[in-house]
Amino acid sequence: MRVLVFGGSGMLGSELLKALYGPGEQVFAPSEGDLDIADEAAVFKCFADFTPEVVVHAAAYTDVDGCETNPHLANRVNVDGTAYIARAAAKVDAAMLYVSTDFVFDGRKRTPYLPDDAPRPLSVYGASKLAGEKQVRGRTERHWIVRTAWLFGAAGRNLVRTVLERADGGRQLEVVDDQVGSPTYARDLAAAIAQVVTTDAWGTWHATNGGSCSWFELAKEALALSGRASAEIKPIPSARLTRPARRPPYSVLANPPGVDTPFASLRPWQEALAAYLEEIGELDGGRERLIRRA
Numbered sequence: 001m002r003v004l005v006f007g008g009s010g011m012l013g014s015e016l017l018k019a020l021y022g023p024g025e026q027v028f029a030p031s032e033g034d035l036d037i038a039d040e041a042a043v044f045k046c047f048a049d050f051t052p053e054v055v056v057h058a059a060a061y062t063d064v065d066g067c068e069t070n071p072h073l074a075n076r077v078n079v080d081g082t083a084y085i086a087r088a089a090a091k092v093d094a095a096m097l098y099v100s101t102d103f104v105f106d107g108r109k110r111t112p113y114l115p116d117d118a119p120r121p122l123s124v125y126g127a128s129k130l131a132g133e134k135q136v137r138g139r140t141e142r143h144w145i146v147r148t149a150w151l152f153g154a155a156g157r158n159l160v161r162t163v164l165e166r167a168d169g170g171r172q173l174e175v176v177d178d179q180v181g182s183p184t185y186a187r188d189l190a191a192a193i194a195q196v197v198t199t200d201a202w203g204t205w206h207a208t209n210g211g212s213c214s215w216f217e218l219a220k221e222a223l224a225l226s227g228r229a230s231a232e233i234k235p236i237p238s239a240r241l242t243r244p245a246r247r248p249p250y251s252v253l254a255n256p257p258g259v260d261t262p263f264a265s266l267r268p269w270q271e272a273l274a275a276y277l278e279e280i281g282e283l284d285g286g287r288e289r290l291i292r293r294a
């Protein structure tokens with residue numbers, strides 16, 4: 001299969017490249033330096049040169065607060081860039097997988113969001129990703145739109161890494177406890193995406209590790225699993241942080257019950273967190289903790 005990947009240097013994208021490579025697979029991943037997805041001509045030329053059968057689009061302007069202060073760039077990359085990729089995919093008859101976000105929802109619900117729930121983004125970032133979804137739906141017939149959330153992985157900045165660094169630096173840890181979501185290990189999601197692109201399970205799916213927690217609970221678990229349980233950590237309300245973009249207070253994602261999806265089987269987030277900590281050499285006593293919980 002010939003697979004074109006956008007965003008291959010990112011937290012998810014770097015795992016996607018590993019998951020997609022295999023015998024007989026041809027994977028091409030231009031970097032942002034090689035190809036700006038907001039450059040329409042460059043996107044079309046890339047498709048014409050590589051003629052992919054599948055395109056996996058994981059490139060985005062992901063700085064949520066940056067999007068709020070620079071909506072022009074957010075729209076150029078997340079909406080226009082996605083539109084160009086979708087049009088180019090349709091032109092060469094490639095199937096398209098687009099990675100989207102829990103931030104398309106406003107978080108007023110108190111039960112897990114399903115793919116058909118009405119989106120209502122609270123931020124420029126969320127609105128730009130939702131507009132990207134619409135471009136994909138409107139321009140390609142064979143597509144998978146995969147909404148995920150709260151990613152952590154070896155190749156990028158994320159809350160888990162920040163918490164460990166701050167704990168080691170003896171810095172005070174204050175983490176919000178009034179936002180609830182589903183943490184997701186980039187490696188687990190990438191493996192599931194590599195599977196789904198071999199199927200014809202077209203449509204919009206939700207894909208996260210199992211279970212849910214607050215950011216505070218995620219940070220506490222990371223400290224415990226990494227042998228830093230004695231680090232002082234305090235829960236705070238989101239209102240204490242003055243950030244440009246609003247975040248949904250609740251953004252747990254699920255798929256409709258009884259529907260067969262390759263994303264249903266992603267392991268619980270605590271197990272995925274332990275695997276991530278092991279990957280980055282920070283798991284300490286974590287296995288015993290997981291066994292005790294079971």
Ligand SMILES: NC(=O)c1ccc[n+]([C@@H]2O[C@H](COP(=O)([O-])OP(=O)(O)OC[C@H]3O[C@@H](n4cnc5c(N)ncnc54)[C@H](OP(=O)(O)O)[C@@H]3O)[C@@H](O)[C@H]2O)c1
Nearest residue numbers: 007009010011012032036037059060062101148149150151
């Ligand atoms: N992180 C999360 O918690 C989270 C949650 C939900 C959904 N998502 C979605 O998941 C996907 C992957 O997120 P991530 O956290 O892995 O992102 P990331 O680490 O910020 O990586 C973003 C990628 O996009 C590329 N990129 C940015 N602007 C570009 C442009 N104009 N042209 C070409 N490439 C460009 C970056 O290239 P360079 O490295 O060269 O700049 C990088 O490879 C995104 O669609 C995001 O919206 C993320």
